[in-house]
Amino acid sequence: MRDSSPNLPVEDAEPRRSRRLGVLALLVALAALIVGGFVLFLAGRALGSIAEYVDLLELSRTGTDIDPESLPAAARAIADAAVTQRILGFVVWGGLALWAVVQGAFAILQRRGRAWGIAAVVVAPLTFFAMQVAYTAGVALGAVPFIETVSS
Numbered sequence: 001m002r003d004s005s006p007n008l009p010v011e012d013a014e015p016r017r018s019r020r021l022g023v024l025a026l027l028v029a030l031a032a033l034i035v036g037g038f039v040l041f042l043a044g045r046a047l048g049s050i051a052e053y054v055d056l057l058e059l060s061r062t063g064t065d066i067d068p069e070s071l072p073a074a075a076r077a078i079a080d081a082a083v084t085q086r087i088l089g090f091v092v093w094g095g096l097a098l099w100a101v102v103q104g105a106f107a108i109l110q111r112r113g114r115a116w117g118i119a120a121v122v123v124a125p126l127t128f129f130a131m132q133v134a135y136t137a138g139v140a141l142g143a144v145p146f147i148e149t150v151s152s
Helices: 020-053 056-062 073-110 114-146
Strands: none
Touching: 020 073, 020 114, 073 114
16 A cells, blocks of 8 residues: 655656757747748848839739840849749748747657647748748838839
8 A cells, every 4th residue: 555645755756858849849930930031031122122123013004024034134133043042041941840840749749848849830830921921021122112103
């Protein structure tokens, strides 16, 4: 029979596990948000600066796309660099977000920072929408100085 004296240690209790795995998963998800968002914002801003070389109002009226052959060499170089940077931004974001989801899942399964792991598994996929906002904001802010106002 077991003695239930309050002074004796309980032998069946599990040792407390470290929460580091879950905390690290959430930190990686936040790094995906910050690093990926920054790179994509810069890529969008570079791509938006091509507005200097095209008539955006005419393109919006006709509904046509920009003809790459009509752009000067400098604008094509900017576009190439911006597209490469955009791909890099999505690869970096995707790698970090995937890492956060996998590590968060392990944290949940191993009960090593379960709440932090759940937060990482929820936050990492949601950062995709933040990447789209960052890129779109970059394009818009890059194009703003070159947009002509039209008074009707």
